[in-house]
Amino acid sequence: MSEQTKTRRRGKELEAAILDAAWDQLVADGYDRFTIDAVAERAQTSKPVLYRRWSTRQDLLRAVIRRRGTVNAAPIPDEGSLREDLLALLRFSNSSNGSMAALMTTLVSSHFGDIGMTPVELRAEMFTERSSSLEPVLTRAVRRGEIDAAKLTPRIADLPYALLRHEYLMTFACVPDETLLEIVDDIFLPLVRPN
Structure with a gap:
């Protein structure tokens, strides 16, 4: 088994990594630079991986906001x-x-x-x-x-x-x-x- 296969992210782990990278992109560079390209690069994945989950950057933004609200829910x-x-x-x-x-x-x-x-x-x-x-x-x-x-x-x-x-x-x-x-x-x- 290659090193790449061992570290490949899938499913919920991949989605969480993408949404966390998207949050970092949004906060670091603002909405103007919140693009599918920039998020894919920051998440170290490809654009098609993102487009399979979110068809627009607005859809991706909503998913990022929902994740922040869930991950950071107050105890x-x-x-x-x-x-x-x-x-x-x-x-x-x-x-x-x-x-x-x-x-x-x-x-x-x-x-x-x-x-x-x-x-x-x-x-x-x-x-x-x-x-x-x-x-x-x-x-x-x-x-x-x-x-x-x-x-x-x-x-x-x-x-x-x-x-x-x-x-x-x-x-x-x-x-x-x-x-x-x-x-x-x-x-x-x-x-x-x-x-």
């Missing part, structure tokens, strides 16, 4: 209080593991219209796993009596992340921890606490 924290759990989730999303700042910077600077995706679609693609991390945290807080369930509308539940997204869009940088504390302590918790 479900259990720090003993709603405040600490929310801070853990926001800090994770704000970290390099969360990748939101890098992605927003790259895509906004490339114009959403050019990539065939609106910010709402980006959010849906990137954060399919986020609701599964936030929901148990909020459910636990209701059981502990930290939240009035009647006050927890879908929009209020999304508020900490909506404010985090706003900060990203205004600065294209990770959000300072004091801002995360303000989002949780001064804005979110007063809205949901029992009277």
